[in-house]
Amino acid sequence: MQLTRPMRMLVAGVTAAALALAPLAAASAAPLTRDDLARAAAVAQARAPAAEFGGIGQLVDQVVSTQLARDRIPGAAVVVVAGGKQVFAKGYGISNVPARTPVDAASTVFFTGSVAKIFTATAAAQLIRQDKLDPGADVNTYLTTFKIRDTYPGRPVRVADLLTHTAGFDDGPRGVAVADPAAVPALGEYLAAHQPDRVRPPGTLAQYDNYGVALAGYLVEVVSGQPFAQYVQDHVFGPLGMSATTLVQPHPAPIQAHRADGYRPVGRGQVREDGQYGAWSPTGAGTVATATDMGTFMIAQMGDDPRLGAGVAKSLRQQHFTMDPRLPGMGWVLQQEPRNGQPLLFKDGDVPGFHANLAMLPERKLGIYVVYNGDGTNGVANWDGKDLIHQIVDQYVPDTSPARKAVSGIDTSGLAGSYRVNRTSHTQVTKVVALLSTATVAVAPGGSLTTSGLSLDPNAGVQHWYPIGTGLFQEQAGQAQIAFDGKGNLFTTDDPTVAYTKLAWYSSPTLHQIMLGIGVVVLLLAFFWFPILALVRLRKGKPVHSRWARVARVAAWLTGLLTTVFIGWLALMASDLNALTETVILGSVALTALLSLNGLAVATSAVMIAGTGAAWTRRWWTVKGRMAYTITTVAAISYLTVAFTYNLIGIPLG
Structure with a gap:
């Protein structure tokens, strides 16, 4: 039976x-x-x-072994806890490619990435429970060596905003990491010197915010009087016995001896990556842990362990913000992402070569942590962790709740269009991602929706949704929900740390792609055509044009040259997205030089604009020649307009 x-x-x-x-x-x-x-x-x-969890080993073995082989990831570690006990822990693959060192879940330490933000939230919650930090207070109340700019008078950034990703700081990852842990700058000094713009009033929308969490860690440092890493060691890791976990940079020798290296696949091999260290240790920079230590933390967190402080663990799990009252939202750092009708708290973390995912179902006392020491093909390792978590939850906590019923007569006018995720940087080169990865919403007959670009699953493609309320939609073949607030914003249960904002027609990436494409093609032709034209005139013995006419054509040729080099160089860098990520967060000289090419193109295009006016007023060249030059100038303006919009213009030698 x-x-x-x-x-x-x-x-x-x-x-x-x-x-x-x-x-x-x-x-x-x-x-x-x-x-x-x-x-x-x-x-x-x-x-x-x-x-209850019989067969868990067989399931994890099958899934992780397949992932490592298929996606070219060197190693992984997994721990599963339930009912206050560790029910499974195992290492897979290797932690060091040249040495072929096997991964051990209890001794191999991996970089956690942003999963460490949970430690920061725990530390802040301890001080809040002790009435040393007020979650409703202006952060400037505690800052002494620098202050957060008063961009929105009467709307200060509060302590609670830092812990719910609602402070409103611009997202800017460029140059936040270093390769050498001995070169990590002091937390407070780095925060003061690299304060980002405030781009929206605090407490309005969530937008994943590394600077905000780093600032929360600095407040812990200021209020406690201890260096942040030492405070967490004394008040979190030490009491729980997490002896193989540290935020200290460089790592203590006993921990460093067991640390895995991170890799990205290149050709038939693996290349070790840098960029895991940095000043923002409260966000996860430099933080390492074993899988079993993370299991210990999950047990303490879900069990309201008094060693963390009375009420501390529970305060992280409680909802402190939501962008739509019909959807889950944010605890302190923990993301509410329900699965199979069960509350699920989630946090992931990514640094070059390492990708970690943590999920807890508090009502079932079930916790899952998985970490990989490789990016995988096209950076798929981050999704692999989520996929493993979903398979475990689906196997052992199946969905028994009835499907939501569709509601008829819902007004869908104004919902269709292109949407941009609000984590898009306003000031840095990473904004270029929005040129290629915008979400779209289309309205189908009967009030249903079709979307693309919303799913975290790289294989998902198009999603279909049916209405279950005003501005609220259920995924047809999945568990996600999306909501529209009537103000041009879209929210999804797949990620409560971001919102999507509807774009006006002139901000459409499709329009910008057309402008960019036309500009690049014409400037590439100019790069080849103007030298050919000059040689033809020379061979035919035609009179030499005036000096300024020649300067105008040289400027057009230089603009074509700069554009050709920029596009070729960018394509080469983008051919390995894992390497490009490392380049961006380390802030390489190569990236600065690349952006400077467009800075020079601005100068040569200015000469072209002047040359176009002079060509028509002074009747340089033939009418066809003047028209061709005018088209080239318009193409340069079109190309540079898009480059400026997506922060692809740098200051030469700056």
């Missing part, structure tokens, strides 16, 4: 209880006391999770 899952759980619990009671019965024939029964129940409860 095949047992249903509830029956298997019941049998497992009864069996565990019987095993626990057997020694008591054998020891004495006297009636069992209430204390005896309580002890037996406790033993049964401790043993039940392991029985």
